[in-house]
Amino acid sequence: MDSVELQSTRTQIIDYLRTVCGGSPQGKDSLALIGIDSVAMAELTFELEKRFSIKIDDDILDVDSVDELVQYVEARKIAANK
Numbered sequence: 001m002d003s004v005e006l007q008s009t010r011t012q013i014i015d016y017l018r019t020v021c022g023g024s025p026q027g028k029d030s031l032a033l034i035g036i037d038s039v040a041m042a043e044l045t046f047e048l049e050k051r052f053s054i055k056i057d058d059d060i061l062d063v064d065s066v067d068e069l070v071q072y073v074e075a076r077k078i079a080a081n082k
Contacts, residue, residue: 009052009077010070016047017066027067034066048073054080 054076
């Protein structure tokens with residue numbers, strides 16, 4: 001995984017979360033604590049699929065933090081390019 005690409009993914013996700021939730025989400029922040037409820041998670045899933053051209057499965061519900069979300073998206077991007 002290219003560190004520049006990872007940083008770009010991280011920046012895009014944090015920017016999106018900032019617009020949805022406000023504040024300044026950090027990597028270790030829990031998605032639930034920054035305001036991602038079930039409705040926001042559905043919207044987030046749609047946005048990530050569109051923005052990164054990936055398919056998201058139900059296992060995204062196991063993602064707890066911003067860092068885990070970035071790792072999840074990177075894994076999906078790798079899988080989509082195989």
